[in-house]
Amino acid sequence: MIRAPFNFIRLSDQVFFPEWADKISHDVPFIDWFSGVISLDITAVSPVFVRNGHTQEDTNNTGNDRYNSFSRINEKYFIPGTSIKGAVRNVLSIISNGKIRVDKNLKFAKYKNTPFEILPLKHRSSEFDLADCIFGVVDEDSSLKGRVSFGHAFCTNGRPQVNSKGVRLVLSSPKASYYPIYIEQNGKNGKVRYKTYNDDDGQIAGWKRYPIRNEVWGITTGSDLLDTFLYPLDTNSHFTSKVRFFNLNTFELGALLSALTFHDNEKNAYYQLGQGKPFGYGKVRVKVQLNCLEGKFVKLLKDVDALKVLMAYYESQMQLRKFPLKASLSKLLPMVSSSVSGHNFEYMTMSNVRANNEFLQEEKKKNYLLPFTEPCSAAFHSLYNQYAPVVDNLKNQIADLYNSQQKDREIRIAEEERRRREEEFRRLEQARIDEEQRQQKVDSLKQEGYELKQKQNYQQALTSFEEAYSIEETLELKQLIDECRSNLNKQQRPINECILNKISSIPAYTNNISKWLKLNNRDLSDDEKQQILEHVLDAYNKLNKSSKKDWKKSLKKLKELLGMDISGLFKD
Numbered sequence: 143m144i145r146a147p148f149n150f151i152r153l154s155d156q157v158f159f160p161e162w163a164d165k166i167s168h169d170v171p172f173i174d175w176f177s178g179v180i181s182l183d184i185t186a187v188s189p190v191f192v193r194n195g196h197t198q199e200d201t202n203n204t205g206n207d208r209y210n211s212f213s214r215i216n217e218k219y220f221i222p223g224t225s226i227k228g229a230v231r232n233v234l235s236i237i238s239n240g241k242i243r244v245d246k247n248l249k250f251a252k253y254k255n256t257p258f259e260i261l262p263l264k265h266r267s268s269e270f271d272l273a274d275c276i277f278g279v280v281d282e283d284s285s286l287k288g289r290v291s292f293g294h295a296f297c298t299n300g301r302p303q304v305n306s307k308g309v310r311l312v313l314s315s316p317k318a319s320y321y322p323i324y325i326e327q328n329g330k331n332g333k334v335r336y337k338t339y340n341d342d343d344g345q346i347a348g349w350k351r352y353p354i355r356n357e358v359w360g361i362t363t364g365s366d367l368l369d370t371f372l373y374p375l376d377t378n379s380h381f382t383s384k385v386r387f388f389n390l391n392t393f394e395l396g397a398l399l400s401a402l403t404f405h406d407n408e409k410n411a412y413y414q415l416g417q418g419k420p421f422g423y424g425k426v427r428v429k430v431q432l433n434c435l436e437g438k439f440v441k442l443l444k445d446v447d448a449l450k451v452l453m454a455y456y457e458s459q460m461q462l463r464k465f466p467l468k469a470s471l472s473k474l475l476p477m478v479s480s481s482v483s484g485h486n487f488e489y490m491t492m493s494n495v496r497a498n499n500e501f502l503q504e505e506k507k508k509n510y511l512l513p514f515t516e517p518c519s520a521a522f523h524s525l526y527n528q529y530a531p532v533v534d535n536l537k538n539q540i541a542d543l544y545n546s547q548q549k550d551r552e553i554r555i556a557e558e559e560r561r562r563r564e565e566e567f568r569r570l571e572q573a574r575i576d577e578e579q580r581q582q583k584v585d586s587l588k589q590e591g592y593e594l595k596q597k598q599n600y601q602q603a604l605t606s607f608e609e610a611y612s613i614e615e616t617l618e619l620k621q622l623i624d625e626c627r628s629n630l631n632k633q634q635r636p637i638n639e640c641i642l643n644k645i646s647s648i649p650a651y652t653n654n655i656s657k658w659l660k661l662n663n664r665d666l667s668d669d670e671k672q673q674i675l676e677h678v679l680d681a682y683n684k685l686n687k688s689s690k691k692d693w694k695k696s697l698k699k700l701k702e703l704l705g706m707d708i709s710g711l712f713k714d
Contacts, residue, residue: 144322144504145486147355147420148315149514150348151236151473152326157264158239158465160275162391168287172391173543176437180385180402180430184221184295184415188358188425189309191374192221192416211373221381221415223292229413230292231277233478234401236349237470238460240271244346246282250319253339257318260325260344276394289390290398295383297375309372310362311421315489320501323347327510334510351474353514354412355422356481361489372418392439392540396456399449402430404478405471406453410520411478420489438543439536446532454525454533461526471522479520584614591622598663600629632661638673645681648696652703671704675711682712 192213212219242265249256268283278288318324326345327334337344362369404411416424432449460467490500591606604626611619645651694712701708
């Protein structure tokens with residue numbers, strides 16, 4: 143059979159995405175906001191080791207002893223707040239049906255699918271889950287600032303007895319590409335037709351957890367290059383820390399407290415911190431106390447166990463949303479309250495000799511990692527059943543406040559809509575007035591242009607029509623502008639061109655000159671009259687007798703134009 147010091151909590155296909163995620167703010171409080179401090183008392187139940195914050199390269203300068211030592215500042219031993227935060231976030235994600243986070247860029251060369259691609263669809267969503275809302279998140283899709291901070295947990299019982307001999311361990315684990323363990327398999331009696339990363343219906347095994355051991359153990363290779371040295375603090379080392387939270391709503395605070403206490407199972411369930419978890423190191427008991435609580439409903443919690451009431455509220459709200467807390471906790475509690483030991487919970491042997499390589503041999507036998515089924519000391523018990531009257535009162539008051547806020551919001555929205563409609567009406571009315579004034583301006587300029595055109599004042603008429611056209615571009619105005627420009631061209635033509643034109647007939651000739659005079663609003667000068675007369679006589683004398691007779695019949699028009707009697711000048 144396949145054995146390992148770890149196992150998995152199966153993923154749910156459904157993920158809880160808080161409906162208030164888009165309303166989270168560091169400036170605007172929730173209606174049911176809470177801020178305050180949670181005190182953590184952490185007691186090591188097994189030796190615990192958190193490496194000092196140095197990389198291995200630092201050993202060239204600081205010495206191997208400092209790299210292998212427990213995390214400390216000025217000889218004060220502490221567990222970094224980030225270590226505690228990561229452990230609590232993992233638990234909260236599990237009990238709130240959150241997303242499991244997998245590196246999107248992780249890919250194994252011989253498989254077509256990445257671990258991310260075979261996650262259930264909801265786990266690939268970019269929406270914020272409850273852990274994101276509380277602790278914050280930064281990734282390539284989005285970011286959200288957290289509202290909870292974890293302080294360092296400093297050791298309080300003096301300088302604890304450090305294991306002076308040190309512990310030598312092989313801190314290695316099977317690669318995630320080893321699908322008999324890391325891909326969920328469904329078989330019978332430990333035998334299976336394997337699912338791999340090549341199967342589109344494959345799914346990763348779930349949340350990786352190390353079952354709680356009842357003793358520490360270890361394996362070594364004897365090689366300084368492969369083994370890791372730990373100098374853990376002994377059992378019963380004691381640490382204290384503060385968790386500060388800001389503007390959490392009732393649901394979020396209840397969830398945080400349920401994660402810290404495994405939903406009121408802090409006496410029977412354990413956290414694991416630091417290195418060496420596969421070997422039983424880092425087993426700690428966390429005691430939680432709610433301090434300095436501020437918020438809208440603090441008075442309601444004054445005479446009750448506020449911590450348990452808030453967890454009961456969270457329990458009831460998860461049930462209301464069809465994510466029963468009992469289901470998720472029932473998967474987690476066996477892992478955090480078991481007491482395992484022995485060969486079945488140790489790593490298999492890895493060897494370059496195939497016959498000695500248990501990983502290859504177990505894969506060949508079609509074995510896979512069986513689900514964790516060991517007995518445990520913790521169990522789910524409903525806090526809501528115990529505190530239902532207080533929780534329901536709290537729930538009703540929160541609902542009343544939200545309903546009141548909703549009514550205020552509806553009134554505000556209605557008022558904003560009324561103002562918007564009034565503003566839109568004013569805008570449309572102003573647009574109508576502007577259009578009327580614009581049209582009046584256009585009509586006035588057109589009328590002015592028509593009157594000037596009638597008086598043959600084409601230059602000013604053109605100015606009026608062009609100004610009207612700049613306001614309203616119409617075909618009518620364009621035609622009027624073209625007409626004025628054409629008449630202006632004619633006005634600017636010298637009269638000599640009219641006088642000296644070839645004469646086809648006296649009526650046509652005189653009519654052309656009359657039009658020019660009318661266009662330019664003036665009469666002929668005496669010199670121009672004499673020039674016309676000479677031009678007509680010259681043309682007349684070149685005509686034959688028949689044509690001369692026709693010309694003489696139309697001399698009346700010419701006489702009127704010249705204002706003199708000219709009949710005696712034209713002889714046959």
